[in-house]
Amino acid sequence: MPRRAIGWRILTVVAALLVLKVTVVVVMGYVNYLPANFNSDFLRGRESYFYEGYHCAFYLHIAFGPIALILGMLLVNEPFRRRFPRWHRLLGRIQVAGVLLLVAPSGLVMAYYAAAGPAAAVGFALLALLTATTIALGWRAAVQRRFADHRRWMWRNFLLLSSAVVLRVLGGLATVLVLDAGWFDAMAGWASWLVPLAVFELANRGKLGERKLPGAVRQVSGVSVATHNGA
Numbered sequence: 001m002p003r004r005a006i007g008w009r010i011l012t013v014v015a016a017l018l019v020l021k022v023t024v025v026v027v028m029g030y031v032n033y034l035p036a037n038f039n040s041d042f043l044r045g046r047e048s049y050f051y052e053g054y055h056c057a058f059y060l061h062i063a064f065g066p067i068a069l070i071l072g073m074l075l076v077n078e079p080f081r082r083r084f085p086r087w088h089r090l091l092g093r094i095q096v097a098g099v100l101l102l103v104a105p106s107g108l109v110m111a112y113y114a115a116a117g118p119a120a121a122v123g124f125a126l127l128a129l130l131t132a133t134t135i136a137l138g139w140r141a142a143v144q145r146r147f148a149d150h151r152r153w154m155w156r157n158f159l160l161l162s163s164a165v166v167l168r169v170l171g172g173l174a175t176v177l178v179l180d181a182g183w184f185d186a187m188a189g190w191a192s193w194l195v196p197l198a199v200f201e202l203a204n205r206g207k208l209g210e211r212k213l214p215g216a217v218r219q220v221s222g223v224s225v226a227t228h229n230g231a
């Protein structure tokens with residue numbers, strides 16, 4: 001196996017483990033949400049508006065957020081799609097519905113109340129809109145059998161969902177560095193999705209016709225020439 005491929009594989013495994021680990025830690029924190037503990041880090045100061053609608057968005061968000069993250073990881077996994085094309089299709093539909101109807105709208109509502117203030121709120125709102133847009137475009141591309149485009153949009157969507165992981169890694173970093181500034185939280189909110197997305201776009205820029213994503217299809221004049229077996 002070429003060294004680049006080995007490097008890519010190691011990176012993929014490390015990233016997958018990080019996503020899993022952060023997801024488990026996030027879900028373990030739910031002891032503070034069921035029932036709502038207003039002395040916990042996230043819910044402190046939210047008591048005045050929590051039961052005025054925020055709780056609906058919040059509980060939908062925390063219920064499907066981790067599921068969307070894990071499903072996203074599975075769905076962009078090339079060997080999984082090749083081996084289980086029917087599962088890829090079924091889970092893909094669940095993912096599209098869950099992200100469009102639950103994660104993105106609830107994130108948009110919660111953005112309005114972002115703890116780090118208006119700058120963070122705008123960043124989260126934009127993240128919610130982009131998350132919904134990318135999955136809708138990825139879905140449309142799949143239906144139209146434009147599989148190279150489908151793959152690119154779904155990678156973008158997964159990176160946007162993974163902002164939840166990056167944000168918590170940055171939060172951990174801030175704790176280690178004893179950074180307690182409001183600006184850091186707002187900046188982290190933006191950086192958590194802008195940076196991965198920018199890296200992705202730069203890595204893929206001007207490379208049409210080449211192999212870009214792991215196991216990507218080749219595009220010749222915008223036409224997918226490799227198959228998306230059964231999906």
Ligand code: HEM
Pocket residue numbers: 023026029042061062064065066067068069103104106107108110111112113114115116124125127128131160161162163164
């Ligand atoms: C990509 C779309 C997403 C958007 C727009 C979004 C938006 C938000 C917003 C605005 C908040 C409240 C932040 C604050 O008030 O400071 C929040 C909290 C939360 N989000 Fe998301 N989120 C998204 C994806 C996810 C995913 C994929 C997960 C899965 C782990 C997730 C899990 C959570 C949890 C558990 C909280 C409560 C705080 C905590 O326990 O850390 N979110 N989200």
